[in-house]
Amino acid sequence: MSDIMAKALAAGARSGDMPVIAIAGNPNCGKTTLFNLLTGARQKVGNWPGVTVEYRSGTARIDGRKMSVVDLPGVYSLLGGGGADQDVARSYLLHSDADLVINIVDAANLERHLSMTFELMQTGKPLVVVMNMVDEAEAMGLLPNPEGLAEALGVPVVPMVARTGRGFGQLVETIVAALREPPVVHTHVFEPAIENPLRNLRAHLPGESYVQKRFEALRLIEDVTEPQTSEIANAVAEAAASIRAMTGEAAADAVAGHRFGWAHDTARRGMGFGDRKGAGRHMTDVIDRVVLSDWLGVPIFLAVLYAVFVVSFSGGNIFLDLFDQVSATLLIDGVGHLLHVLGLPDWLVAVTAGGVGGGLNLVFTFVPPIGLTFVFLALLEDSGYMARAAYAMDRLMRKMGLPGNALVPMIVGFGCNVPAIMGSRIIEDPRGRLLTVLMQPFMSCSARLTIYMAFAVVFFRESGGQVVFALYVLGIVVAFLTALLIGRTAVRGEAMPFVMELPPYRLPSLRSVLLQAWQRLKVFLMRVGRVIAAIGIVLFILPGIGWTGSGIATTDIEHSFLAEGSKALTPLFTPMGIEKDNWPAVSGLIAGAAAKEIVIGALNGIYQRQDSADQMARYRDPDLLGQLVAALQTVPDNAVALVTTFGDPLGLAAFESSEAATEASGASNATLKAIAEGFTPLSAFAYLVFVLLYVPCAAAMGALKREVGWGWMGFSVAYGVGLGWGAATLIYQTGTFAAHPQSSALWIAGVLGAFGLLIVGLRLIGDRTVARARLRLAEQRT
Amino acid sequence: MYERRDDFLDPFSLVGLRTGESAHVSEVAGGRAMVQRLAMLGIRPGVLVTLLHGPGRRGAVLRVGGARVALGRGVIEHIKIVPQARSTVQEMAAQ
Structure with a gap:
């Protein structure tokens, strides 16, 4: 550094x-x-x-x-x-x-x-x-x-x-x-056989102070860092030879041995030995015998994660409507009313309340499940189980070039990709962490489920559950293949050999768990909230304004920028079965790039020609108190519903009745009818595959940028869009092959060819990285 | 100072040890990074370790000093030990 x-x-x-x-x-x-x-x-x-x-x-x-x-x-x-x-x-x-x-x-x-x-x-x-x-x-x-x-x-x-x-x-x-009165710390003085060569080496090193130079000298002698210049390399070799000659040991061993010996002797002065043997240590061993056993380790881990997932999301759902409705009441209707009363122009009221307020409303809606996920992650870490989970899963995950704990963020990703990406920090090895982060966007988050539901209701009535399940599985498979692909090409290497301390099991302190969860939730709210509020404005404006003869003006959605843009982009999606008239489906995808939660909302808006006039009515005369009371009432209702969802956290049982499934998707009947007209079952499935694989949402992109930087974030987005497009096209063209074999064959060949090019490209990046590392090593040696 | 216990018997790999048994580490092979990482966790030549779990398909869990350290299968094969007489258990208790 x-x-x-x-x-x-x-x-x-x-x-x-x-x-x-x-x-x-x-x-x-x-x-x-x-x-x-x-x-x-x-x-x-x-x-x-x-x-x-x-x-x-x-x-x-x-x-x-x-x-x-x-x-x-x-x-x-x-x-x-x-x-x-x-x-x-x-x-x-x-x-x-x-x-x-x-x-x-x-x-x-x-x-x-x-x-x-x-x-x-x-x-x-x-x-x-x-x-x-x-x-x-x-x-x-x-x-x-x-x-x-x-x-x-x-x-x-x-x-x-x-x-x-x-x-x-x-x-x-x-x-x-x-x-x-600062305690004076004396840097340790070694025996002369080590101290004198160290002093000579120090004279060759850059640095501002005695301790900095001495510390660097120790690191060089212990062979944990590379000398920067050939002059230093020679000085290190000289010092090492001198220590070896005097002590009869390799220099690194002599210095490390001295340090460990000092620790051993000092520990004896700081600790006496009684004759009692305690029970706490024993308890940990008993639990470990079960948790780490060859046969039970993996099933126990999967059960623990399933419980975390279900409790976070079903438990979170109890309060989800409360957070949703309270924040909508205050941030959208309340702010809208306030601004209206203050006499601001209607467009400013609409943009502030609908755009910024609406965006923040989305963020707050997801506080309960994400907050609970963070609480459970902190519990798992503080209790000492997380280290066991990593050990239990290591063998399985290693086969895919991933560390054992890579599975934890993936499961979290089913709820929301954002905490999953942030949670990848539990992985120490930077390569494993990068791969794990890049896997997360393919996990079907709960927001994508609403889209699956709407389409499943229309096209896959009887087999809706299976289709949704298939999409979940597809996401997992793509995530693992992504790790394999990138791990074997661009960032080659092996998962680090597994070495990890297993802390004793401890009862986690509530205070520490809540503090940790709160810190992470705060990061989520601050970083993600900012992005979504900004994007909310854009998304609010795009469907409302357009290019008319006299310039930019407010217009109905049919002539808005969103509609025009979607119509222009629609030909790109024709290979996956989206026809020209079905441009609202593309609008949904554009909105979905910001947040999957608003895809169905955007479709509702377009299909129902919802105009902003009735929004303004909400701001003029809102029933804030009534809405807040209604919001509170959702808690007991949802709590009762939770009991029934424990074995079915995705709510697939909803498919038993068409009303329940419609309600779960949040789509209006008009929207469902329009979807039925715009898609065939095949193109609907292709569309859903695209929804699964392309960019998760603005918040996840923000998290990606934070964890792996702009470059890998850009890659992740481009890769996701490309993969989604390729997979959807492949599905649609294979399904309609009989109708137009020639063009289908061309599309399929094109997609496979592009994928081949991607592999070659990633390999080249990997080669360059390896070559650069070799060059650096060679330069240091000379 | 710790004493090196490589003066008697042939070193065996940790894989040969059974759960509950103790042994002194005689050699840690493998890459430099690996050796350093193990040393940081207290696993280095001369140190007494007790096998708490395994060795199994996953690897093994050792007690070293007051800590438990889990090692993958690929790691334990690189750790050579000097088998101890059964009296080691008492020696441990005394420590």
Whole structure:
């Protein structure tokens, strides 16, 4: 990471003259719990600049003084081998001007955690060590000795149980004292056989300070980073040879061995051994025997995910109508009425209330299911199960070049692609994460279900359930094939060998789970809300205005920009069976690129020639109170309905009655009739396949951009549209082959040929990446 | 300092160990990144590990220090161990 970025990090954390405290430690040792304890809800979650590593900072009020607290990513070591998380943590510790570092260590596993304390001490930053989970260590029969550890380290040590808040008072006192008089941290001095060559090497290195150079020298000797110039490479070789000659060991082994030995000796001074054996550890082993077993591991995981999915979406549905109707009442009708009363012109009222308000209404509608998904994800992570799930699924997923935990976001994606894309962060390996993110847009989200329903009602009455199910399966298959295709061409490589710590099972703390879910939901609302509000305006304007003889003016939908644009685009969709007169179907697709929820709405609007006059009537004389009361009444009704949907979360049973299915799709009868006239069953199926595969929605595109950058987002969109078009064309042309064999054969050959070209293109990209990596390696060697 | 226990018996692969048994690691083979990653989690030559689960089709779960570490099948084949006498269990308890 560049120094510029490191400075950005440092600047980002400091505001005014608030002292900055950084929390560092291994994953799963209560780092975030401690962070929550210090900052409460006063937190900011974002990204570290330029990388998709979560950045958390917050404000703590300690002893009447405000302080800025930064939660560094949890890493096992600062030296190397830990990816972007580690780069961020190391860069921050070496380059920022944090006033104090709190190193949190697990009392039950002191030796390994102290190995990172050793590394932290090499940064020279004032340090306080929190010995966390002393209760678990005691239960295991260990006798934590914080005084002994403090003496061995030369810095304050606070024994704590962060989950219950035990020891927090002492921590506060220690922080106050440490800020007043920073504890002096002595960088460790090795035996001369190592220290002298290190010093010689340091002289050859760039860097601003002693500690930065020394840290880099350690990394070079331990062989976790590549020398930047040939001069440095020679100096490293010289130092390594010297250490080898003096110690009789390979330099990397000698230095690492020294560090581990130090951790071992220091741990002995910080921990006594009792004679009792605890039960907590035993419980975890009993659960693991079942959860990780060869035969039950996969079924248990699938059952857990099914439960999460059903509870999030069926449970969320209880409140979905409430959120929908309350936000519609307040944001659309309420705002519209307010603006109308204020005397603003009708068009401004319509655009603000209908466009922005309508867009935000869409976002709020999905708060209950998405919020619940985030809660369950946090529960799975905090309980310790997520790591087991990754292990249980690893073998199966590895065959497709994916890490074991890639399945979690996919299941979430059935509800909504946005949290699925954001949730792909649970995957450490950047390659696996990229592939997983690119798979998500193909999962049939709940918004797509409304479109499936409307068409299934019309064309696939008896077999509606099967058609919808087939679309779900098709989405899964395409997602896996996408991972295989891209993983074998553009981003070649193997899934990282599976190595993961399994934290002991713990009862998750409600506070921490809710905080985590809330932070993620906030990101969803802020980022996605902004996009949808903007797109809402565009979508609201497009069907309402058009090009008339005298210029741009409001017009009916038939002559609007949306209609004209759709008519112009319709020929592109003719190969998949959309005839010229069926241009509203294309309008639906354009609207669907913004949000799948509005496809049926757009069709309703077009087919019913709904004009904005009756909207204005709503703003003039709204019945806000009545609407709010009606919204509240949906909760008990939906709660009753939930009981019946547990075995059928998609609501496929609705196909038993035509009214229920129509209602589930949200389409009006006029729309259904128009759909029946515009499509054949075959073209309807092709259309649905296109709806499944092409861009998910604006919100998902925003999430893609955030997680994998503009380039891969652009690829994902183009790939989805192309694949959707190709698949739909293939289906339609194969189905109508007998009618026009020649043109069908040409279309089919064209689609297959284009797909072949895509594979070749992706391979070339992959070749270039590999070649560039080789070149870089060769340059470093010379 | 830890002691290296590679002075007696032939090293075996971790695959040969049975659930509940303990052994000292004698060698961690594989790529540099792999070796470093395992070392970060405490799995390195000389360290005592206990097999908590497996080895099965998926791999194995080891106890090392106070932590449990799950390793895929491809990883455990690269870890060589020195088999322990049955007295190891008492040694563990004493630690």
